[in-house]
Amino acid sequence: MAQESSQVAPRYLTGDKAGLREFLDKFDVFLFDCDGLSPVLALSAFPPRGVLWSGDLLFPGTVETLELLRNNGKQVVFVTNNSTKSRADYRKKLEGLGIPSTVEEIFSSSYSSSIYISRILQLPENKRKVYVIGETGIEQELRSENVPFIGGTDPAYRRDVTPEDYKKIAAGDESLLDPEVGVVLVGLDFHMNYLKIALAYHYIKRGAVFLATNIDSTLPNSGTLFPGAGSMSAPLIMMLNKEPVALGKPSQAMMDSIEGKFKFDRSRACMVGDRANTDIRFGLEGKLGGTLGVLTGVASKEEFVSGDYRPHAYLDKLSDLLDSE
Amino acid sequence: MAQESSQVAPRYLTGDKAGLREFLDKFDVFLFDCDGLSPVLALSAFPPRGVLWSGDLLFPGTVETLELLRNNGKQVVFVTNNSTKSRADYRKKLEGLGIPSTVEEIFSSSYSSSIYISRILQLPENKRKVYVIGETGIEQELRSENVPFIGGTDPAYRRDVTPEDYKKIAAGDESLLDPEVGVVLVGLDFHMNYLKIALAYHYIKRGAVFLATNIDSTLPNSGTLFPGAGSMSAPLIMMLNKEPVALGKPSQAMMDSIEGKFKFDRSRACMVGDRANTDIRFGLEGKLGGTLGVLTGVASKEEFVSGDYRPHAYLDKLSDLLDSE
Numbered sequence A, B: 001m002a003q004e005s006s007q008v009a010p011r012y013l014t015g016d017k018a019g020l021r022e023f024l025d026k027f028d029v030f031l032f033d034c035d036g037l038s039p040v041l042a043l044s045a046f047p048p049r050g051v052l053w054s055g056d057l058l059f060p061g062t063v064e065t066l067e068l069l070r071n072n073g074k075q076v077v078f079v080t081n082n083s084t085k086s087r088a089d090y091r092k093k094l095e096g097l098g099i100p101s102t103v104e105e106i107f108s109s110s111y112s113s114s115i116y117i118s119r120i121l122q123l124p125e126n127k128r129k130v131y132v133i134g135e136t137g138i139e140q141e142l143r144s145e146n147v148p149f150i151g152g153t154d155p156a157y158r159r160d161v162t163p164e165d166y167k168k169i170a171a172g173d174e175s176l177l178d179p180e181v182g183v184v185l186v187g188l189d190f191h192m193n194y195l196k197i198a199l200a201y202h203y204i205k206r207g208a209v210f211l212a213t214n215i216d217s218t219l220p221n222s223g224t225l226f227p228g229a230g231s232m233s234a235p236l237i238m239m240l241n242k243e244p245v246a247l248g249k250p251s252q253a254m255m256d257s258i259e260g261k262f263k264f265d266r267s268r269a270c271m272v273g274d275r276a277n278t279d280i281r282f283g284l285e286g287k288l289g290g291t292l293g294v295l296t297g298v299a300s301k302e303e304f305v306s307g308d309y310r311p312h313a314y315l316d317k318l319s320d321l322l323d324s325e
Helices: A003-007 A017-025 A039-043 A062-071 A087-097 A109-120 A136-144 A163-171 A194-205 A229-240 A252-262 A276-285 A301-306 A318-324 B003-007 B017-025 B039-043 B062-071 B087-097 B109-120 B136-144 B163-170 B194-205 B229-240 B252-262 B276-285 B301-306 B318-324
Strands: A029-033 A075-080 A106-108 A129-133 A149-151 A181-186 A209-212 A218-221 A224-227 A269-273 A290-294 A313-315 B029-033 B075-080 B106-108 B129-133 B149-151 B181-186 B209-212 B218-221 B224-227 B269-273 B290-294 B313-315
Touching: A017 A318, A029 A276, A062 A075, A062 A318, A075 A087, A075 A252, A087 A106, A087 A136, A106 A109, A106 A252, A109 A136, A109 A181, A109 A209, A109 A252, A129 A136, A129 A194, A163 A194, A163 B224, A181 A194, A181 A229, A194 A229, A194 B224, A209 A229, A218 A229, A224 B163, A224 B194, A224 B229, A229 B224, A229 B229, A252 A276, A269 A276, A276 A290, A276 A301, A301 A313, A313 A318, B017 B318, B029 B276, B062 B075, B062 B318, B075 B087, B075 B252, B087 B106, B087 B136, B106 B109, B106 B252, B109 B136, B109 B181, B109 B209, B109 B252, B129 B136, B129 B194, B163 B194, B181 B194, B181 B229, B194 B229, B209 B229, B218 B229, B252 B276, B269 B276, B276 B290, B276 B301, B313 B318
Parallel strands: A029 A075, A029 A269, A075 A106, A129 A149, A129 A181, A181 A209, A269 A290, A290 A313, B029 B075, B029 B269, B075 B106, B129 B149, B129 B181, B181 B209, B269 B290, B290 B313
Antiparallel strands: A218 A224, B218 B224
16 A cells, blocks of 8 residues: 555445455554544534544444454554643543553653654753743643743743833843743643733744644534634734644644654554544655544545545444454 | 826925925825834834834924924824724823824724724624723723623633633523624733633624724834734634734725725825835725825835835925925
C-alpha cells in the first residue's frame, strides 16, 4: 500500500477477513484519534461521532479491539489535541470510559508541545523559559520534561490590565517581561484575558518562538461548541500577522514529536481516525505506511472515497477489526 | 478634481497659495483622522505621527487651521476608530489637547456603530437588543440612540466560565442567552474573557448580526502596541469563519453612518489623514470629492505619490493650509 494511495480509492475492509488480516500485518504501531464530539450533540441532531467513543459512550467492541491489537504485539497510541489535560489526567479519562491504558500510550498536544520544546527546539542557554497561556495539563507536561515556565495557572496573571502595566511593558520591565522567556506556548485557557494576550504579544515581538498546542478553533462541550485553543491564538495571529507552530493534529510538528518519543518506523505505522482533513491528512502528510478511516465519526463514505484526503482503507466501525480473527 | 485622481499623481500644495485656496473652495466638509500614534513611540524611534496631534503633543498651528476652516463656513468632523470613548469623552480629550470642539463634530466608531444599528440596520421588532463586548464608550453611544443592550461593562459578565454555563448555553437557557438579542457588537474590551466570547459565538450562531466597532488589530499605548478591537473579534472570526461588518475606518459602513448623520454632499467633502491604506482609502472608496494627505504621520511622500491609495493632494503638515490666507 503506497503512500500515494491517497489518490486511489481506499479499500473497504468491513467483513473482509483476509483483507483485514493482511492490513493488520503491515503495521506495528496504531495511532488512534481521540477527539470526538460530545454525546448531547451526538444524540440529538447527529449520530454518534468518534473512533473509540463518543462523549461518555464507549462504542461496543472498542476494548476488545484494543486488546486484539495489543495481544498481537502492536503498539497502541492515543493521540489527542486536548491540551487542558496531562497524560495522567487523560489516562484517568480513558479509565473512566472503561478503556485500560498506560500513561506511556497517551500522546496529547500538551505533551507533544513539551517534547517539541525540550527535544527538538534548540533554545539558547539564557532563553529556555516558556510563557504559557493555558491550563494545568500543559504545566504538568512541561514539568515532566523539566522545562521551566511562567504564566499558565499562576493567579498573578488572572487580573485586569492596569495603567502601570502599559508603562512597564513598554519599558521592558523585568517584573512583567522575564528576559529568559524564549518560547510562548498558547493552549486552551479558560482564564484568557487582555493582560495575557498583551504579554504573549510582547514576548513574541522580542523574539520568542510562537507555539500553539493546537489550533482547533472550537471545543466540543455539552453537545455544542465553545472557543477552542485556536481562539486563544487568534488575537496574536492577527496582531503579529504570523502563524504559530502548532503541535496538534494535523501539524507535522506533532508527528515529529511522536516519532521523537516512540522511535517507530513510519512505514510500519497506521493512523486511525474519523476525520479526513485532520486525522487522515495527519497520517498521509506524515508518510505513515497506512491510514484507516472509520465511519462512526465526522467523515462520510463519500469523503473517504473521493475527498482530498483518502485513507488507505476504511471500515464501518473500528470493531470490524475483530473479524480478522 | 475627479474621483479617479487616486491613479494620477497627487498635487503638492505646501506653499502654493493659489492651489490651496482653489482646493479649500471645493469643499464644505472636512473629515479629520484622529488616530495617531502615542508620544513615547513618536519621540523615541520615530518622528511624531498624526494629523492634528501626536500623543499629548498638539502640532503647532492645529487650532488656527481648524479656526480658519470654521471661519470660512466649513463643517469640521473629527473621525476616530477609538471605541472605548463616547463622543463626550472624546470632546474632553480634544479640550485637554487644547482643541475647541463640540460633541456634534465628533464621530467615533462607537457612535458610528450606534447610528448603524439604530438608523441603517432593519431589525425585527423582537430582535432589537445588542450584546456588547466593549467598554463604556459603546454603552453611552447606544444609550444616546436609545438602543437596548446587555453585556458591556456589566460585572455579571466579568467572571470565569462554569460547568453550569456550558449546559445552559447548550440548552439555550434564557438566563444566559437573551432571545431578544439580534446584534453582537464587538469593540475593544479590556475585560475580555472566555465567557464573553462563548456568548457572542452562540448569539451569532443563533442569527445575530456580527458587528465590530473597528478591526484595528493593535492599540497604541505608552509608545508601543497592545491588543486592539480587532483582537477581540479575532476568536469569533476564526470560530465562525465569518468577518464582522466593521464600523470604523476604512469600512464604508462608517462613511454611510457619517452621511446618515450629517447629510452632506460627498462631492463637497474631503477626508484628511496621514495613512494611505486607511484614511485616504476611506475617502477614495467613499467617493468623496477630495482626499488630503499630510506627511506628519505614517505615510511617506512616496506612498502618497505612487502607492495604491493616492490622495488628491498632500501637504508637509496640516497647518500649511494657513498659507491660503
